[in-house]
Amino acid sequence: MGYAEISVCRRPKVAIFSTGNEVTAPGEPLPKAGIYDANRFTLMGLLTEQGAEVIDLGILPDDLSATKAALENAAQQSDLVITSGGVSVGQADFTREALEQLGRLAFWRVALRPGRPMVCGWLGERHTPFVGLPGNPVAVMVTFLQFVKPLLDRLDGQPLSPPNRLNAIADNALKSRYKRTDFIRGVYHTDEHGQLHVRSTGAQGSGILTSMVAANCLIELTDDQDGAQPGEVVSIQPLTGWL
Ligand SMILES: Nc1nc2c(c(=O)[nH]1)N[C@H]1C(S)=C(S)[C@@H](COP(=O)(O)OP(=O)(O)OC[C@H]3O[C@@H](n4cnc5c(N)ncnc54)[C@H](O)[C@@H]3O)O[C@H]1N2
Numbered sequence: 456m457g458y459a460e461i462s463v464c465r466r467p468k469v470a471i472f473s474t475g476n477e478v479t480a481p482g483e484p485l486p487k488a489g490i491y492d493a494n495r496f497t498l499m500g501l502l503t504e505q506g507a508e509v510i511d512l513g514i515l516p517d518d519l520s521a522t523k524a525a526l527e528n529a530a531q532q533s534d535l536v537i538t539s540g541g542v543s544v545g546q547a548d549f550t551r552e553a554l555e556q557l558g559r560l561a562f563w564r565v566a567l568r569p570g571r572p573m574v575c576g577w578l579g580e581r582h583t584p585f586v587g588l589p590g591n592p593v594a595v596m597v598t599f600l601q602f603v604k605p606l607l608d609r610l611d612g613q614p615l616s617p618p619n620r621l622n623a624i625a626d627n628a629l630k631s632r633y634k635r636t637d638f639i640r641g642v643y644h645t646d647e648h649g650q651l652h653v654r655s656t657g658a659q660g661s662g663i664l665t666s667m668v669a670a671n672c673l674i675e676l677t678d679d680q681d682g683a684q685p686g687e688v689v690s691i692q693p694l695t696g697w698l
């Protein structure tokens with residue numbers, strides 16, 4: 456088209472950590488009560504697909520001063536810092552406290568399942584945005600798609616666009632609660648009349664990572680819905696081709 460110059464936007468640098476004494480890097484021997492790190496690899500994949508430059512800062516122990524030092528350092532070299540785990544109310548949950556001591560808490564806890572204890576704020580002198588995702592692997596994916604993706608769009612200088620939503624007929628009963636948005640992993644298909652149908656993948660524990668592999672959409676039941684019956688029309692967010 457003959458343009459000699461065009462304006463571009465620098466890729467956002469995103470620093471990521473997993474947290475938790477039990478969280479073990481793949482390749483290391485798994486201690487008793489240990490669990491292999493899944494979340495850092497999920498975040499690397501999702502962030503790379505979004506065009507971000509990932510700074511992988513490894514696994515943080517459940518320790519307030521170590522967490523503070525690591526977050527402070529991460530905030531100086533990135534445009535966004537993301538952690539997973541340590542945001543609930545357990546004795547070994549230090550992420551929120553570290554944020555409060557290093558910067559500003561914007562919000563903690565959302566009326567969402569999975570993902571309820573997520574935390575958000577700014578770190579350090581550069582006011583680097585910070586998102587503390589919950590530790591459960593499915594909660595990481597759901598909160599990434601609902602909160603981090605729009606934040607990255609803003610950092611990229613793109614306009615905010617709502618997620619792609621479609622209506623589908625529920626083929627099985629779906630559980631959710633009033634006053635909370637529930638994201639249920641689902642499988643949708645089109646019937647011979649071109650009508651979309653959806654069913655849940657089954658058990659919805661937020662540690663069941665294989666349910667995300669089976670799913671091709673998230674069924675979104677908003678805070679004004681108390682579950683859904685078979686035959687009811689529900690809203691879905693397709694996962695394929697969405698990122
Ligand atoms: N008293 C309350 N307890 C809990 C609440 C609550 O509201 N009140 N909320 C529950 C919910 S919902 C969630 S989600 C969890 C989230 O807590 P944390 O963010 O502090 O997460 P952790 O305890 O650190 O981890 C939860 C779970 O996930 C495993 N995990 C953590 N990191 C990784 C990783 N990188 N790869 C794979 N798996 C990981 C961790 O071992 C735990 O099993 O709080 C509830 N409790």
Ligand code: MOO
Nearest residue numbers: 569570571594661
């Ligand atoms: O909301 Mo928690 O995120 O159920 O797993």
